[in-house]
Amino acid sequence: MEKYLQENISKEIKITKSFIKTTRVDNYVSIWKLKKPSEICFSPGSCFMIENIKESDFDKLKDLEIYGIGERKNEGFGRIAFGIQNDKNLTEDHLKKRKYFQNLQMEIPQIAKEFIKAAIKDIIVREIKTKAITDARDFNNKNKGKITKSLIGRLESFVKGSTDFENFKGKLNKNILRKPAKDQLENCTIEGMTFYDYLTESSIQVTDILKSSKLNSLSNELLINIYDLSKDVKLNNDLFNKYYLTFFAFLRKLIKKADVSGKKENNND
Secondary structure (H helix, E strand, O other): OHHHHHHHOOOOOEEEEEEOOEEEEOOEEOOOOEEOOOEEEEOOOOEEEEEOOOHHHHHHHHHHHHHOOOOOHHHOOOOOOOOOOOHHHHHHHHHHHHHHHHHOOOOOOHHHHHHHHHHHHHHHHHHHHHHHHHHHHHHHHHOOOOOOHHHHHHHHHHHHOOOOHHHHHHHHHHHOOOOOHHHHHHHOEEOOEEHHHHHHHOOOOHHHHHHOOHHHHOOHHHHHHHOOHHHOHHHHHHHHHHHHHHHHHHHHHHHHHHHHHHHHHHHHO
16 A cells, blocks of 8 residues: 555655455456456555655545545445545644543433443343352362252252342251251362351352452442442342352252263273
8 A cells, every 4th residue: 555655646655554454355247257356455444544745745645536546446446535634623623522521520311320330230240150150160179079969959949039148048047957968068168168158158249249340440439429339239139149040050060060971981991
């Protein structure tokens, strides 16, 4: 491109920056009943920053805008546009930008707040599911063979039938106080405590997830003004539900995979 512009406008022209995409095009000539050879060309929207253009070059630039550039202009290729900036344009752009930033001090519209709230919730839900999968993998590595799939299924059913963490804890204490189920939970460990204590004492708090998520860099003032996460009881309950359902489902999958691998090894023996 630079060589073409130097040959057709001025040898002093330099391309200092570019944003380009390329594509391959071909044509079919019906008279010949043949396809023309495919060629690589710049995609629409490709941009170049050109320097060292003089005012005396403007007429040549206009001609290129009218007639196009390249070898197959008669087929519709080679259309180009030049955006010449002068002091007036730059001054206006500066004023517009300054005015835009001044407008940011205005009250955020409610519809914008709703979009932001939805985006924040989506990030937190993805973070909690990622944590659940990581925790389940760590748990499985440390406690292989210590907990059965049937017990995991029971715990999963407790989560599905619970409205919140306290409700889940009540179901757990009421239904798993007898051996051997409770023994299994107490023989397993996670994050330095027994799995039974983990299930009954470690509630999922949105503020804890927030500290370790991508939202941690946002200011507290921004989050409180737009969406005070700590006061969203429904979100906290949803996080508890999504965490444990993801945790138990992934843990059951890991145990099943290990069982299948074990059977294959026994058959080979």
